[in-house]
Amino acid sequence: QVQLQQSGAELVKPGASVKLSCKASGYTFTSYYMYWVKQRPGQGLEWIGEINPSNGGTNFNEKFKSKATLTVDKSSSTAYMQLSSLTSEDSAVYYCTRSDGEGLDYWGQGTTLTVSS
């Protein structure tokens, strides 16, 4: 069965960077784009960007272009999102989710990021 297993909760200081992971299983990793979505407490969903695991090509929401870096490791079927220059505005739950262009059909359980000194 398809599973997206995300890394655990993070508590980081303002100004630092963090790298979140999403390990895929149960399907051919390179056959589906991986997306990342942000959800702040009590807020809606925000699309951060996407990566094509077959060639590493990325596409970002303009708002997150200087904030997020997306990479993959095909050998371990794992997608990564690095967030830099963290502020309190980056405190949120971050989801990885996959798509073949027909909606986001499977989601990870989410990683809670807290930015605090």
Place this chain on the structure above:
Amino acid sequence: DIVMTQSHKFMSTSVGDRVSITCKASQDVSTAVAWYQQKPGQSPKLLIYWASTRHTGVPDRFTGSGSGTDYTLTISSVQAEDLALYYCQQHYSTPYTFGGGTKLEIK
């Protein structure tokens, strides 16, 4: 960016009722609309894509419809377990924007 507007932040309904949740896009998105259900403490789940295609395993009481800029998710007979937040999303052009969500409350 395409703005997706869900005009009702909350909707209150009773078990067995029919309820429709609406979503309006700021431009024609050619039925590239998906609907998601998010229960408290859980990740979103895909219900509908391409405006009207039900995702695998989704009960047939959930129906999507619409075209152009206006889309609707209808639950034909609400069940207690349908208490959740519902989001629309356009998958027509990046950034793939979401609506603000509609919280379905069961009376």
